């Protein structure tokens with residue numbers, strides 16, 4: 056369908072559905088959504104489920120807004136909002152967007168602001184003409200969330216022009232012939248790192264993930280001819296904010312990609328934090344980053360955030376729905392519906408098929424599914440991990456051992472995911488008196504990443520959500536945690552003789568503040584170094600895990616060398632990845648069972664092992680492509 060015919064079809068659907076008294080003043084495309092402007096917003100919204108009926112006819116999300124001419128003055132609107140919303144909602148801020156006729160209300164209790172079944176908001180809409188959206192005031196203020204919101208407001212005009220272009224592009228006519236589709240491995244196949252997959256049909260091209268390799272400088276196969284020119288891509292989809300999945304997305308923008316990026320809102324914010332930090336880390340090592348902060352800002356402008364379960368057209372013949380992957384905040388399994396249901400495939404991204412301290416297990420139900428692309432980090436026969444509960448016990452006893460002998464414990468963590476779980480474990484164990492109350496220092500973005508978690512409670516499991524918001528004792532705000540945000544504070548901690556615990560990035564010890572603590576504390580056998588996450592081959596963390604008596608590494612821009620006397624231990628059960636048993640269970644309980652499973656994101660032997668087991672046990676076609684290979688889907 057072309058742009059013109061989509062607008063015409065919308066006009067027709069509106070004519071059929073709406074009574075004559077409701078006048079439509081304009082119809083526009085905004086990214087994947089159709090936007091309808093009317094002078095009678097009140098009647099439009101209260102007269103029946105017009106919006107749903109129109110959306111159903113068009114198979115698209117439809118948004119209705121007031122004709123800008125009918126909006127009341129923002130000052131008057133603010134008065135009305137404050138009068139109508141009950142005080143217990145605790146409004147923190149209001150943002151008016153005259154261009155869209157939207158007002159964002161930041162409130163401590165969104166439920167009170169929205170009212171039962173949206174009653175307060177509906178009354179408000181009728182009174183002020185502006186369309187209100189309510190967002191929660193984060194209990195821990197996040198600089199990133201704030202900056203992203205400010206940036207989106209400031210880049211409003213650019214974004215609007217951009218979304219219109221995207222909408223027109225998505226609405227173009229697909230070729231009339233029978234659909235074909237293939238999935239090309241561009242990185243992260245028979246290896247961990249630099250994840251990148253290209254989904255191609257004769258009409259469309261979608262890139263899923265574009266990551267760095269944490270163990271080396273290798274990038275995905277950017278020069279593969281099917282990826283070029285970059286502007287021939289319709290969409291870039293990001294499963295989650297770890298750098299091995301999103302670290303090189305800004306490079307695509309720098310070298311000519313002009314389209315949208317789809318991910319969840321928390322992924323957008325975490326990704327912004329991680330990407331900006333990665334520039335800092337690289338610069339500290341006197342290397343040049345492959346992109347700069349302007350590319351990251353551009354990325355934020357062009358990100359179209361999607362909610363789990365919301366189906367969106369991202370190309371003329373591709374629909375995307377994101378589902379919980381259970382791995383880190385906002386991490387998603389991406390489900391693609393091709394053509395008129397000709398084929399359905401899901402890219403798992405990284406998944407955890409177990410309820411963790413933070414998240415529900417990964418979704419395993421899809422309306423349809425013929426092909427699954429599945430991660431295999433712990434896919435080997437022997438890669439069985441202890442449960443979360445066992446991991447928690449192991450963690451406590453190791454911590455107690457190190458603290459009892461007067462040592463300090465270093466826990467290298469990814470800022471996102473494992474840090475928050477370890478924080479929750481420590482807070483609970485210290486509260487229960489099972490681990491002595493010593494200071495827990497957080498260094499390198501961990502605090503900020505935690506703040507972003509509290510800004511998106513709907514992505515956490517219900518127990519944690521209740522703990523944060525209803526019981527009023529947010530574990531992340533416990534006084535055992537101390538944020539390290541300056542070199543002088545870091546020096547004080549490094550020089551202190553008292554036992555303490557430090558959680559610091561980077562998770563695989565490939566740079567970042569963790570290196571300073573390691574260098575200072577490695578020569579003392581009283582101390583401990585505890586790995587709680589996957590250490591990719593080639594990383595410094597992996598070398599230490601294998602056991603070394605002397606460690607040589609880059610400290611800033613120079614080579615450093617220290618004797619390794621501290622106790623090095625690994626606790627597997629905290630992984631954000633499914634272990635072998637969970638991967639098999641995930642496939643066993645998949646509904647529906649796919650015909651084909653393509654394996655990636657794992658060391659080669661583990662991938663091959665998993666491929667053969669999946670084939671034997673489930674009688675599915677299992678594939679383990681090399682990078683640059685393509686698999687025809689239909």
Ligand SMILES: [Zn+2]
Pocket residue numbers: 295297300382405
């Ligand atoms: Zn990940």
